Amino acid sequence: MSSGGKKSDPQQPPPKAASSGAGPSLAIRIAASIALAFHVFVLFLYPLANGRSSETISSMAGWPGFRWYAEPLYLNHGHGFFGPDPGAGFLIEYDIRDSDGEVVKQGKFPDPDTIWPRLRYHRYKMLADQPASSGPNLNLILEGYARQLLRQYGGESVTVNYIAHDILRHYDWLGDAERNIEGRTLDDKSLYSTRAQVRQSRADVEAADAALKSGTEEAPSPDGENSAPPEEIFGGRPQ
Amino acid sequence: MSTIREGMSEYWGDAWAAWNRFWFTPTAPATLSAIRVFAGAMLFYTHLVWSRDLYAFFxxxxxLPLDYYAFQRGYYEDGMLPSFAWSLFQHLHSPLLIWLIHIVALVCFFMLMIGLFSRWVAVLSAFFAIMYAVRVTPGAYFGLDKINCLLAMYLMLGPCGARYSVDRLWRMRKGATGDVPKSVMANVAIRLIQLHMCAIYLYAGLGKLEGQTWWTGEAIWLSIASLEYQSLDVTWLGHFPWIMNLLAHTTVAFELFYPFLIWPRFTRPWMLATAVGMHLFIAMCMGMITFGVVMLIGNLAFVRPTTVRKVMDPLARRFALFVLGDKAG
Structure with missing residues (x-):
């Protein structure tokens, strides 16, 4: 709204330009208001419905009336960027061998030296990070990765190690000059530990591919009914 | 009694008027159009990068094998409705078909960026962006996908091609000389982006309150010392703990107060400046350039159309003159 002789800006709406009488009809406003209120409620509901939320919120988030809306629109997730605490990084290390036991390919991901641009690197980082929060499904996911590595590089068998890289605490990095303790580096070997190990063979790849072709896939079994049990290494072991 | 009734009536009348002003005031579509250009570019780039590993991921x-995807979505569970999320990729096995869909999606995102048939390609872009994100969730998704999807979804609600678009050039070539009209739907789209950004920051802040290291200030160290994230070594900050503590506390305070302080015009520039600083830090030091940039695109929703026009119009005018010559007016 212009005042004091200033020229008003045609693109800038005056603060109280719209009264309930301008623009869409009342019926449209009421219908749109209900839809908007529902949408905004969903925006705030799903991040609230995490593992620690109340029974009320959990059951609301699980109600099909909200799910049919939130899930197809990709609104059913939280926003915990680096929360509650920044955590360890994870690496997938692999060793692919041919039928004579010779090395076909050894490597790891994510690897900034071989995977670029940075966004692509980040996708592989997510592949390595997200199994960490998958609980009993960990070996199921790792077996899938192992089979994909065999498809990608050939070979007869592959061993995949799931490695956690704990972050060096600040005081360990600084060290303690008075007590003659030297600071450690971010890639100190003691920070790496193997959380799980899986092996897959060419036969496993063929079985998975055949099941897909024939459309007879079975429900994956996280408790190991259909797959080799995970080689869980409790507490991890130093690399 | 009648005083109470009058007071209540006045309160609800004012509330309804405020609600109307918030949602249904027509606004210039300059900000929405600028968001379309940048979000379209981000969608195009994000999905172009998938090309290198398209069949391996999709x-x-x-x-991410389909059987695990189905398992995650509850298709094998009794007594539970499976996920309502849907992706075309869950039905495609042929590499040729997957590539065909991918190329169509890339063309769509490119058309959104340049603003050709903007409204239509905005709808398709939202469809494709969600379809890609759903297929890689869980497994390879992260914050970038969430913001890409929300921007694409809200762009389709308003006249996102009204400015800075091929559509606009086309209209000018056909003789349209009048200014772009204000639009209620442009306002609705912008309001939804604004509220969504508020929800994102609020929950990001609340999530951090559950941790210890955001209270102790060590979270910044843990972020910059993560070799898997690090793209620029700023561990020298470790010699200045007070800076790291200040950054940690500022981050949490910013995220928690963003939903409240981004609205008043006196605090808005400060919040936007902090957002720029924070996201550039994340982009440069932690290698999440795309995520940092897409969050800034979301923040653009809080920039007034007049400000956007001051920056974008001279560029758009030069481009129009180059393409249309005298017809650009």
Whole structure:
């Protein structure tokens, strides 16, 4: 709204330009208001419905009336960027061998030296990070990765190690000059530990591919009914 | 009694008027159009990068096998409705078909960026962006996908091609000389982006309150010392703990107060400046350039159309003169 002789800006709406009488009809406003209120409620509901939320919120988030809306629109997730605490990084290390036991390919991901641009690197980082929060499904996911590595590089068998890289605490990095303790580096070997190990063979790849072709896939079994049990290494072991 | 009734009536009348002003005031579509240009570019780039590993990520038996995808979505569970999320990729096995869909999606995102048939390609872009994100969730998704999807979804609600678009050039070539009209739907789209950004920051802040290291200030160290994230070594900050503590506390305070302080015009520039600083830090030091940039695109929703026009119009005018010559007016 212009005042004091200033020229008003045609693109800038005056603060109280719209009264309930301008623009869409009342019926449209009421219908749109209900839809908007529902949408905004969903925006705030799903991040609230995490593992620690109340029974009320959990059951609301699980109600099909909200799910049919939130899930197809990709609104059913939280926003915990680096929360509650920044955590360890994870690496997938692999060793692919041919039928004579010779090395076909050894490597790891994510690897900034071989995977670029940075966004692509980040996708592989997510592949390595997200199994960490998958609980009993960990070996199921790792077996899938192992089979994909065999498809990608050939070979007869592959061993995949799931490695956690704990972050060096600040005081360990600084060290303690008075007590003659030297600071450690971010890639100190003691920070790496193997959380799980899986092996897959060419036969496993063929079985998975055949099941897909024939459309007879079975429900994956996280408790190991259909797959080799995970080689869980409790507490991890130093690399 | 009648005083109470009058007071209540006045309160609800004012509330309804405020609600109307918030949602249904027509606004210039300059901000929405600028968001379309940048979000379209981001969608195009994000999905172009998938091309290198397309079949490995979106094929039926790649990094994220379909049987695990179905398992995650509850298709095998009794007594529970499976996920309502849907992706075309869950039905495609042929590499040729997957590539065909991918190329169509890339063309769509490119058309959104340049603003050709903007409204239509905005709808398709939202469809494709969600379809890609759903297929790689869980497994390879992260914050970038969430913001890409929300921007694409809200762009389709308003006249996102009204400015800075091929559509606009086309209209000018056909003789349209009048200014772009204000639009209620442009306002609705912008309001939804604004509220969504508020929800994102609020929950990001609340999530951090559950941790210890955001209270102790060590979270910044843990972020910059993560070799898997690090793209620029700023561990020298470790010699200045007070800076790291200040950054940690500022981050949490910013995220928690963003939903409240981004609205008043006196605090808005400060919040936007902090957002720029924070996201550039994340982009440069932690290698999440795309995520940092897409968050800034979301923040653009809080920039007034007049400000956007001051920056974008001279560029758009030069481009129009170059393409249309005298017809650009």
């Amino acid at each position: 094929g039926p038996n790649g990094w």
